[in-house]
Amino acid sequence: MTQMAAEAPVEIIEAVGGMRRPVVVAHVVPDADALGSIFATALAYNGNGCAPKVALPAGSLSQRLAFMHDWAKVPVAGRTDFEKADGFIVLDTAKKERCNVGPDQRNTDWSAGRPVVNIDHHDTNTRFGDVNWVDAEASSSAELVLRLLQAAGRPVSPMVASMLYAGVLTDTAGFSLPTTSPSGLAAAAELVRLGADVAELGERLCRSQTQSEFDLLRIIYANTKRAAGGAIAYSTATYEDITGAGCTAADIDDQVSIPRSLDGVRLAMLLTEGNKGKTRINFRGDGRVEVLELAQKFNGGGHRQAAGAVIDTPLSDTVKMVVAAAVEHLKKY
The missing domain is CATH 3.10.310.30 (Diaminopimelate Epimerase; Chain A, domain 1)
Incomplete structure (x- = not known):
């Protein structure tokens, strides 16, 4: 992909690719970047013996963003899925205590020695994972997920592209914040090329309110x-x-x-x-x-x-x- 920043580190690709029952987690009160990143990751890695689920406790979805889960239709992890998980992919989350794992697990050792992959673009990330990829220059975590999927050779379907485009679009406030970068704009262009539904996302994210x-x-x-x-x-x-x-x-x-x-x-x-x-x-x-x-x-x-x-x-x-x-x-x- 042209004009993109550095690819995902090999250790990240290998750690994520080695999981078979991962739970994909974002931060509490998830925004479109957090939701788009976890949904896209779960969709792209599903299949060939891998069955990801996302952490999405009751009350996590705002009215404005509920459509994203309706579109993605990604299975949600329950308590048993956390217990059986062979690893956790944590996206867009600066601290482990900010992980959206639900009130019943937040104060427990929910990862329990299993590998935690931490992918984020926040300046204040504490590198709490066993493997960490933090790029504070990235426009969004969605941009990082796109780099990961392409470096790992994972499929980026139009639905995956739509989820990631939602993240890039909103975390840059419509490409208007100082975080808007050449790599972020290139990622958005690539996601449009891959089939992101720009018009409908614009309606849902920018021009629709209950x-x-x-x-x-x-x-x-x-x-x-x-x-x-x-x-x-x-x-x-x-x-x-x-x-x-x-x-x-x-x-x-x-x-x-x-x-x-x-x-x-x-x-x-x-x-x-x-x-x-x-x-x-x-x-x-x-x-x-x-x-x-x-x-x-x-x-x-x-x-x-x-x-x-x-x-x-x-x-x-x-x-x-x-x-x-x-x-x-x-x-x-």
């Missing part, structure tokens, strides 16, 4: 405020706001783009209480302001211009503290 998602957006717009002379914009949604709109924690994803869209904003934040008593923070910086260090102050992680954190305090106790930290952080720029 009434409850629309109602939640109205709340985010109404709650948006500014600080630091207008250079910071942030919005909030309480547990009652989210559930009252008919949404859940899984539906909180890219609504941070609302405060980010205000002219003159250099740092944007979305603070939400999707789960009672816990505040999730999404941070976004413009091309000059990095937010990873700010997220790390709250034990979070992510990328230089897009990061997040979860704090074990209610929203009402969190907003003032986080806004103050953001104001101080912005003074560096």
